[in-house]
Amino acid sequence: MNYGFETTEYEIINKEMLTDGTVLFHLKGYLDFKPGQFVEVSLPHFGNVTLAPCSNSSDKKEFELCIHAQGSTSNAMIKLLPGDKISLRGPYGQGWPALNFSNGPTAKISRHNLTIITGGMGIVPLRPILLEMEKKVHFSNLTLFAGFKKTEDVLFESDLKRWKKKFKVHVSVETSSPKFWGERGLITKSLQTGSIDKQTTVFMCGPEIMYSHCIEILNEKGIGDKQIYLSLERRMECGIGLCQHCSCGSHLVCQDGPVFRLDKIKQELRIKN
Amino acid sequence: MKAPLRPFRATKDKTQGKIVKSPLSRKASHFAHAGYEGRDGGQKICDFLEGILNARINKAQLDQIITYILREYDTFGVQKKDNSITFDKLEKAGSFLTWTEKPIIPFKKILWPDRAVIPAKAGIQEKGVDPRVKTEDDKLFYNDNSKKKLSFLGLTNCDAQALDIFLKEFSHTDLLPKRSDILVITSECKPDENCFCTAFGQPKFNFSDIHIQEEGKNFEIFALTKVGQEIIKENGVSKFDKKLKIREIKPQNTELLDLKSISQEISRKDKHEEYWQKIADQCFACGACTAVCPLCFCFRCGSSNVAIKQCNNEISWDSCYSSSFSQIQRGFDFRPKNSDRLHNWYHHKFSRSVEKNGYPLCTGCGRCISACPANLNQKYIVESVTKIKDQL
Numbered sequence: 055m056n057y058g059f060e061t062t063e064y065e066i067i068n069k070e071m072l073t074d075g076t077v078l079f080h081l082k083g084y085l086d087f088k089p090g091q092f093v094e095v096s097l098p099h100f101g102n103v104t105l106a107p108c109s110n111s112s113d114k115k116e117f118e119l120c121i122h123a124q125g126s127t128s129n130a131m132i133k134l135l136p137g138d139k140i141s142l143r144g145p146y147g148q149g150w151p152a153l154n155f156s157n158g159p160t161a162k163i164s165r166h167n168l169t170i171i172t173g174g175m176g177i178v179p180l181r182p183i184l185l186e187m188e189k190k191v192h193f194s195n196l197t198l199f200a201g202f203k204k205t206e207d208v209l210f211e212s213d214l215k216r217w218k219k220k221f222k223v224h225v226s227v228e229t230s231s232p233k234f235w236g237e238r239g240l241i242t243k244s245l246q247t248g249s250i251d252k253q254t255t256v257f258m259c260g261p262e263i264m265y266s267h268c269i270e271i272l273n274e275k276g277i278g279d280k281q282i283y284l285s286l287e288r289r290m291e292c293g294i295g296l297c298q299h300c301s302c303g304s305h306l307v308c309q310d311g312p313v314f315r316l317d318k319i320k321q322e323l324r325i326k327n
Numbered sequence: 328m329k330a331p332l333r334p335f336r337a338t339k340d341k342t343q344g345k346i347v348k349s350p351l352s353r354k355a356s357h358f359a360h361a362g363y364e365g366r367d368g369g370q371k372i373c374d375f376l377e378g379i380l381n382a383r384i385n386k387a388q389l390d391q392i393i394t395y396i397l398r399e400y401d402t403f404g405v406q407k408k409d410n411s412i413t414f415d416k417l418e419k420a421g422s423f424l425t426w427t428e429k430p431i432i433p434f435k436k437i438l439w440p441d442r443a444v445i446p447a448k449a450g451i452q453e454k455g456v457d458p459r460v461k462t463e464d465d466k467l468f469y470n471d472n473s474k475k476k477l478s479f480l481g482l483t484n485c486d487a488q489a490l491d492i493f494l495k496e497f498s499h500t501d502l503l504p505k506r507s508d509i510l511v512i513t514s515e516c517k518p519d520e521n522c523f524c525t526a527f528g529q530p531k532f533n534f535s536d537i538h539i540q541e542e543g544k545n546f547e548i549f550a551l552t553k554v555g556q557e558i559i560k561e562n563g564v565s566k567f568d569k570k571l572k573i574r575e576i577k578p579q580n581t582e583l584l585d586l587k588s589i590s591q592e593i594s595r596k597d598k599h600e601e602y603w604q605k606i607a608d609q610c611f612a613c614g615a616c617t618a619v620c621p622l623c624f625c626f627r628c629g630s631s632n633v634a635i636k637q638c639n640n641e642i643s644w645d646s647c648y649s650s651s652f653s654q655i656q657r658g659f660d661f662r663p664k665n666s667d668r669l670h671n672w673y674h675h676k677f678s679r680s681v682e683k684n685g686y687p688l689c690t691g692c693g694r695c696i697s698a699c700p701a702n703l704n705q706k707y708i709v710e711s712v713t714k715i716k717d718q719l
């Protein structure tokens with residue numbers, strides 16, 4: 055029977071504390087997901103949380119889930135230890151659009167230009183893309199703008215430092231400690247000052263309030279809505295297009311999203327000026 | 328007469344809808360229908376008001392057929408219990424209503440009780456528990472434990488249509504039975520003052536397997552599908568009477584709804600904030616309309632605490648009017664105001680579904696109007712969306 059809600063168990067093989075309250079679980083097994091898709095993780099006696107896998111999607115042996123403790127379920131979940139099992143169902147939804155890197159000549163590949171903008175936990179669903187691009191020998195045309203609140207909140211610091219060697223990486227922190235290696239200020243500041251190619255494709259993930267400000271700047275820089283893709287966060291319950299919790303305008307985020315091209319959902323975003 | 332102060336209020340008309348028992352021309356039945364038309368997979372079984380087999384039968388013959396169904400199927404029927412109309416397990420043939428009213432709680436509570444456990448093998452288990460262990464709570468989904476096939480008796484035509492659509496929405500999972508696994512018998516309905524099934528065009532009678540209507544002391548029975556035909560034949564009726572026809576439904580409220588412009592206007596919420604706010608000002612957000620609607624199916628997924636060592640995934644009814652419906656972590660709410668949530672109800676039924684499926688998630692049964700403690704008239708609200716400019 056296919057109830058649409060079948061869960062699969064995965065064993066935790068490693069647990070990393072990324073920041074205070076943010077945990078990265080390494081799980082044993084292959085999860086066939088596309089970057090940007092999400093899974094529903096169930097915790098017995100608590101409930102479900104919606105998470106986006108954040109490891110390289112081509113890894114067949116293990117995958118990673120990053121979780122930030124916020125509610126009762128996620129708070130209980132970060133207490134799990136290696137050896138414990140996690141039940142999840144998915145992956146669901148549409149991920150980031152595929153960039154056609156396959157079999158093209160080197161020149162063609164390097165013409166691609168990608169800009170990634172993330173705010174806080176927004177880096178999680180984009181990490182698979184970054185990990186993938188990192189492996190592409192001939193590709194370096196990527197600019198990453200990652201914003202966090204405090205220095206202690208910076209996620210995947212070692213990844214960021216490594217990516218900095220290959221790509222243009224701007225890590226900005228609103229209130230930074232004196233010795234911080236990145237930039238200080240809001241992400242919009244580094245976006246404004248940073249140079250962005252007009253032909254670029256933008257992948258963006260973060261809180262909705264960040265979207266409105268960033269879109270404004272991007273538009274000013276001549277980047278059209280059709281070049282911008284963003285991931286929407288909505289309440290998910292079923293993940294399979296039935297429960298209606300995730301509806302957003304005429305779309306169901308769990309099925310038509312969570313990644314949308316901006317022009318398709320601009321009307322639904324609460325863009326405040 | 329002065330214009331009513333609260334334009335969205337239902338007018339309480341005490342006169343009951345009378346059914347005009349006139350023979351119906353074939354042409355009228357082929358009236359373009361803007362609502363849902365097809366059966367499972369869009370395959371139409373019978374399009375004519377004569378049925379594929381029909382006959383005039385007497386009470387004894389009818390009882391024989393119903394008794395046969397009671398024996399062969401797990402039967403739920405619309406019936407009178409303590410002076411109210413309910414949809415419940417049908418025990419004896421005599422309780423079957425040949426002239427039916429709709430029960431306020433529709434069939435959905437039979438398909439799916441208040442809290443339903445997703446069977447253990449699909450659910451989540453704690454360490455050390457055999458996932459195949461079945462508990463008492465496992466039997467909740469109708470699909471999972473019934474040996475006999477299911478039959479629903481005495482539905483109104485609009486409810487048979489709603490059942491079709493409801494099961495279609497869930498057809499990509501095995502959570503609910505398929506329409507072909509349920510025998511559906513409709514009876515001629517008594518429309519009440521809130522019914523508006525003809526607002527989407529004259530409804531067709533191709534949602535049930537058998538349709539029954541009274542004719543004096545006798546009954547006219549129409550088989551609309553092969554399954555229905557077999558059952559009637561099995562019980563000794565095989566004559567086809569060309570003159571017999573299913574009578575048209577004649578509710579009082581007949582004004583057609585222009586789904587195309589309704590769908591368009593509902594999706595332009597930012598242009599009509601004032602309109603939706605005005606309605607929301609009168610709505611209590613009680614969710615009664617969603618509880619009674621045969622085509623409301625929002626639910627929540629959770630985890631039950633049935634026993635210390637075992638835990639199931641369960642789903643329970645939800646209402647899109649509930650305040651946390653679109654809330655995410657940190658208390659951020661995408662529909663913070665009741666007007667947002669109220670609009671979403673209309674948007675789902677009359678815009679999203681029309682766009683995606685070509686039909687609304689409404690059959691015009693009028694339950695939402697009858698159930699609303701604020702006396703709001705949902706049909707009127709939908710109708711008025713296209714006339715907002717004149718109104719505000």
Ligand code: SF4
Pocket residue numbers: 616619620621622623676688689690691692693694695696705
């Ligand atoms: S919206 Fe109202 S009239 Fe339409 S099907 Fe639901 S309860 Fe019936």
Ligand code: SF4
Pocket residue numbers: 609610611612613614615616617648698699700701702703
């Ligand atoms: S039944 Fe009436 S008052 Fe209650 S939520 Fe529905 S529209 Fe609002």
Ligand code: FES
Pocket residue numbers: 289290291292293294295296297298299300301306307308309
């Ligand atoms: S999460 Fe249930 S419909 Fe999208």
